Amino acid sequence: MRITLLGTGTSQGVPVIGCTCEVCRSVxxxxxxxxxxxxxxxxxxxxxxxTGPDFRQQVLRERIKTLDALVFTHEHKDHTAGLDDIRAYNFSQHKDMPIYAEERVLEQLKKEFSYIFADYKYPGIPQVQLHTVRNEPFEVEGVSFTPIRVMHYKLPVFGYRVGDFTYITDANFISEAEKEKVKGSKVVVLNALRQEPHISHFSLQEAVNLLEELQPEQAYLTHISHLLGQHREVEPQLPDFIRLGYDGLQLEL
Incomplete structure (x- = not known):
């Protein structure tokens, strides 16, 4: 398995528009x-x-020429806004794009991208196949996914385990039962928004505490805001098995 972190920022991205802090001015x-x-x-x-707002830029940067399926964690715009750009894959691959998400998320996509699902379809719009995910293992094009239920304040979100890799973003609570699904992962990617506590995301210390409990061989932090601090200053403070993720980071399993 090759894992590429396409984006590791929070909903505003980094740098933040109009901000002049050290992180946003960093080179x-x-x-x-x-x-x-x-x-x-x-x-x-x-x-x-x-598929966040930067989806097109990300797939061009990483030269992702083929795409077999999309899986969604939840319905927030910073995770879904780039869906329209799958049109390029529809055209080049001559097939509909399979989309996997829980029912609530699929319904929100139908609202946000109503033209995709209209009775009269304008020529050239994205072509999709919808697949409903529940809190039980499922297959994506023959690849086994295990959903991990986490809470994003009061919003249920899915993280996913694929083999020895677990990916969890937009969370600030994981039940003991769901933690059991993560244990044994060789690599875990987990959100850590900032230094201070937040209503819907793990802080840096909360993420470190959870990862020390889960004990993967290696862990990377994602969904990072400018309030976390500069990469070069924060990473040396972390336990040896935990690193900060960054855009374009590739991992092999």
Whole structure:
């Protein structure tokens, strides 16, 4: 499996429009964060989790020429806004795009992108196949996914485990039962928004505490805001098995 972090930023991205803090003025490429997304290449399949507003830029940057399916964690705009750009894959691959998400998320996509699902379809719009995800294992183009239920304040969100890799974003609570699904993962990617506590995301210390409990071989933090601090200053403070994710980071499993 090859894992590429397409984006590791929070909903505003980094730098933030109009901000002049040290992080937003940083020239370190690791401090430039697009909205959060991840690309999985596994068993010959190309799968992306979440299509945020930067989806087009991300797939062009990583030269992702084929895409077999999309999987969504939840319905917030910073995770769904780029859906229209799958049209290019429809055209080049001559097939509809399979989309996997829970029913609530699929219904929101139908509202946000109503033209895709209209009775009269304008020529050239995205072509999709919808698949409903429940809190039980399912297959995406032959690749096994295990949903992990987490809470984003009061909003239920899915993280996903694929083999020895677990990806969790937009969370500030995971039940003991759901933690059991994560344990044994070799690599965990987990959200850590900022230094201070937040109503709907893990803070840096909360994420570190959880990862020390889960004990993966390696962990990376994502969904990072400019309030976390500069990459070069924060990362040396972390336990050895935890690193800060950054856009374009590739992992092999």
């Amino acid at each position: 370190d490429y690791r401090d430039k964060r697009l909205r959060v997304s991840v690309h999985l290449q596994v068993d010959g399949k190309s799968i992306i989790i979440d």
